[in-house]
Amino acid sequence: MNPQKKSSPPVRKTFHHGNLRKALLEAGIELARDGGPQAVVLREATRRAGVAPNAAYRHFSSHGELLQAVRAAAISLLARAMETEIAAVPRSKRLAESARQVFRAVGRGYLKFALNESGLFRTAFSVADPVEDDADAAKTGRSGLNPFQLLARALDRLVSTGVLPQSRRAGAEYLAWSAVHGLAYLIIEGPLSGASDKEIRALSERVLKMVENGL
Amino acid sequence: MNPQKKSSPPVRKTFHHGNLRKALLEAGIELARDGGPQAVVLREATRRAGVAPNAAYRHFSSHGELLQAVRAAAISLLARAMETEIAAVPRSKRLAESARQVFRAVGRGYLKFALNESGLFRTAFSVADPVEDDADAAKTGRSGLNPFQLLARALDRLVSTGVLPQSRRAGAEYLAWSAVHGLAYLIIEGPLSGASDKEIRALSERVLKMVENGL
DNA sequence: CTGGAATGTGTACGGCGTCCACACCAACGT
DNA sequence: ACGTTGGTGTGGACGCCGTACACATTCCAG
Numbered sequence: 001m002n003p004q005k006k007s008s009p010p011v012r013k014t015f016h017h018g019n020l021r022k023a024l025l026e027a028g029i030e031l032a033r034d035g036g037p038q039a040v041v042l043r044e045a046t047r048r049a050g051v052a053p054n055a056a057y058r059h060f061s062s063h064g065e066l067l068q069a070v071r072a073a074a075i076s077l078l079a080r081a082m083e084t085e086i087a088a089v090p091r092s093k094r095l096a097e098s099a100r101q102v103f104r105a106v107g108r109g110y111l112k113f114a115l116n117e118s119g120l121f122r123t124a125f126s127v128a129d130p131v132e133d134d135a136d137a138a139k140t141g142r143s144g145l146n147p148f149q150l151l152a153r154a155l156d157r158l159v160s161t162g163v164l165p166q167s168r169r170a171g172a173e174y175l176a177w178s179a180v181h182g183l184a185y186l187i188i189e190g191p192l193s194g195a196s197d198k199e200i201r202a203l204s205e206r207v208l209k210m211v212e213n214g215l
Numbered sequence: 216m217n218p219q220k221k222s223s224p225p226v227r228k229t230f231h232h233g234n235l236r237k238a239l240l241e242a243g244i245e246l247a248r249d250g251g252p253q254a255v256v257l258r259e260a261t262r263r264a265g266v267a268p269n270a271a272y273r274h275f276s277s278h279g280e281l282l283q284a285v286r287a288a289a290i291s292l293l294a295r296a297m298e299t300e301i302a303a304v305p306r307s308k309r310l311a312e313s314a315r316q317v318f319r320a321v322g323r324g325y326l327k328f329a330l331n332e333s334g335l336f337r338t339a340f341s342v343a344d345p346v347e348d349d350a351d352a353a354k355t356g357r358s359g360l361n362p363f364q365l366l367a368r369a370l371d372r373l374v375s376t377g378v379l380p381q382s383r384r385a386g387a388e389y390l391a392w393s394a395v396h397g398l399a400y401l402i403i404e405g406p407l408s409g410a411s412d413k414e415i416r417a418l419s420e421r422v423l424k425m426v427e428n429g430l
Numbered sequence: 431c432t433g434g435a436a437t438g439t440g441t442a443c444g445g446c447g448t449c450c451a452c453a454c455c456a457a458c459g460t
Numbered sequence: 461a462c463g464t465t466g467g468t469g470t471g472g473a474c475g476c477c478g479t480a481c482a483c484a485t486t487c488c489a490g
Contacts, residue, residue, distance in 0.1 A: 016437060016486065043477065054479080055438050063478060125404070148406065174401060174418055175394075175425050181405075182397025186389060189340065190396075191363065203389055210390050214425030231455070231468060258446065269448080270469045278447060 012050050021059040023049040028070040032123040040067050040123070067127065074124035078113050079147050085109030086150070099157040100212070106154045107180045107208045110147065114184035115200070121188065125181075151176060164215060172215055179211050236274040238264040243285040247338040255282050255338070282342065289339035293328050294362050300324030301365070314372040315427070321369045322395045322423045325362065329399035330415065336403065340396075366391060383430055391426050398422050 017023060027048040031039045042063045043053045060066040085105045092098040114121040155172050158164035164172070186192040187200055195203075232238065242263040246254045257278045258268045275281040300320045307313040329336040370387050373379035379387070401407040402415055410418075 014486090020437080041477075042479090052439050053477095054440085057479075058437055125400070128404070171418060171421065174398070174407065175422055178397035178401055178422055179390075179394040179425070180397065181400055182393035182395065183389070185340070185396055185400065186393055189343070192389065203386060206386065207390055207393055210394070210429030211425065212429075214427075214429030229455095235468080256446075257448095267470050268446095269450095269471085272448080273468055 017049065017051060017055075020049060020051060020055060023051075024056055024059060024066065025069050025073065028066055029073050029120070032070050032074060033117065033119045036119045036122040037067065037071075037126040039119070040070055042066060064127075067123075071123055071127065074120040075146060077117070077120060078110070078124055079145050079150060081113040081117075082106055082109035082147060082150050083145070085112065086154075096161040096163050099154070099161040099163055103154040103158055103212070104208050106151055107176070107211070108204065110180050111184055111187070111200075111204050114188055118188040121184065148173065148177070168215055175215055176211050179207050183207050232264065232266060232270075235264060235266060235270060238266075239271055239274060239281065240284050240288060243281055244288050244335070247285050247289060248332065248334045251334045251337040252282065252286075252341040254334070255285055257281055282338075286338055286342065289335040290361060292332070292335060293325070293339055294360050294365060296328040296332075297321055297324035297362055297365050298360070300327065301369075311376040311378050314369070314376040314378055318369040318373055318427070319423050321366055322391070322426070323419065325395050326399055326402070326415075326419050329403055333403040336399065363388065363392075379430060387430055390430055394422050394426050 024045045027045040028040050030048075031041065031044060042056055042060075045066065046053045046056050049055075056066065060069065082105075085108050086102055089098070089101045089105045092101065151173050155164065155169065155176070159166055159169050183192075183203065187195065192200070192203070239260045242260040243255050245263070246256065246259060257271055257275075260281065261268045261271050264270075271281065275284065297320075300323050301317055304313070304316045304320045307316065366388050370379065370384060370391070374381055374384050398407075398418065402410065407415070407418070
């Protein structure tokens with residue numbers, strides 16, 4: 001048969017690919033990165049892996065399952081971006097101040113990721129919501145933490161340092177998440193998509209402040 | 216007008232349809248209503264209009280253009296839902312109180328629509344953002360007002376009644392919109408999709424309060 | 431060594447968006 | 461009255477997509 005059909009990478013010596021599942025996942029992630037969820041096309045992923053379309057079905061029972069895997073990976077990458085932002089927070093002696101800074105870093109990381117990786121961000125939050133698999137997440141990113149858990153931790157810290165009264169803790173994740181996610185949307189798909197970085201940064205700070213004050 | 220077009224067999228007496236553009240748009244809206252943007256399939260719309268697939272190209276230059284028209288209609292319907300909610304606000308003597316009520320009604324209308332018409336809501340806010348055409352909007356819904364303008368009015372009222380200081384008016388639309396839109400997302404596609412009506416109503420009130428306090 | 435179990439291939443089907451050539455029909459100017 | 465013209469709908473075809481079924485190749489356990 002045809003020894004090859006593309007050229008650049010997908011020449012494969014062995015009949016078996018080695019780790020096709022991973023290759024397809026990574027191709028899918030790349031597709032999602034520039035193009036969003038719509039761009040995650042099963043046949044294109046197999047093409048990039050240098051393999052026949054149906055080979056994908058040995059590893060994903062359907063296109064939707066591949067998309068879910070990509071989605072889980074995107075969520076994992078988002079969590080990593082948030083962790084990175086948290087790690088960059090200057091350590092402060094004052095615990096309360098520190099907790100506040102971490103809380104803000106969580107929001108900033110979320111928004112930065114939405115802005116810099118809008119394709120992956122949109123993929124992460126498109127489609128339905130089967131709770132992300134920690135097993136899959138562990139394969140791609142390494143952290144077992146998802147964005148929701150990171151936010152919950154930051155809020156717990158706010159409570160334990162006395163910044164946020166315990167009585168307002170319940171459900172606070174949803175208030176904070178709502179505001180930040182909504183802003184992310186406005187920025188990447190909504191009417192703020194043409195805004196300058198400066199404006200965006202300013203608005204981000206205001207939203208975060210609004211959340212702190214109104215939580 | 217048209218002798219028929221609705222009956223089970225979409226048999227058409229005349230060769231010309233009469234108002235195919237409108238029929239396609241309405242079919243598209245129906246498709247979006249249950250199924251979201253993904254479900255707006257050109258061929259299916261033509262089927263429902265009882266017409267050959269290519270007939271659509273006399274009225275929409277591409278599938279995307281049909282989708283945009285449906286999207287504009289969905290936005291218009293959202294605006295109507297918000298207006299309805301505003302109209303239901305009890306008139307109060309105290310202007311400040313009234314302004315606050317209207318502001319909340321804007322948020323409630325938005326969230327109610329997201330909940331009750333999630334397909335249309337998702338359609339309204341999927342895809343890119345070419346400013347909605349007032350001409351198209353006028354054809355479907357009657358109001359020339361879009362959700363953004365309704366929100367802006369409510370905020371203006373808050374300022375003129377002294378509830379919101381003028382200094383915080385600029386950009387306030389985006390803060391409010393972020394929070395409410397984010398909550399809408401969490402409810403219809405996110406981790407709150409399984410929540411009860413009671414929980415949702417409670418969270419909605421908290422978000423609105425958060426916005427008022429933190430604006 | 432051998433015979434399944436994994437894994438990848440080939441072929442085919444129906445659905446989609448879209449292009450092109452053609453058929454139909456209404457309205458208008460002569 | 462009529463013929464032309466241009467807007468409107470039809471028919472067929474193309475290339476993409478996701479997916480099903482049968483088959484080929486390879487790996488590994490007994």
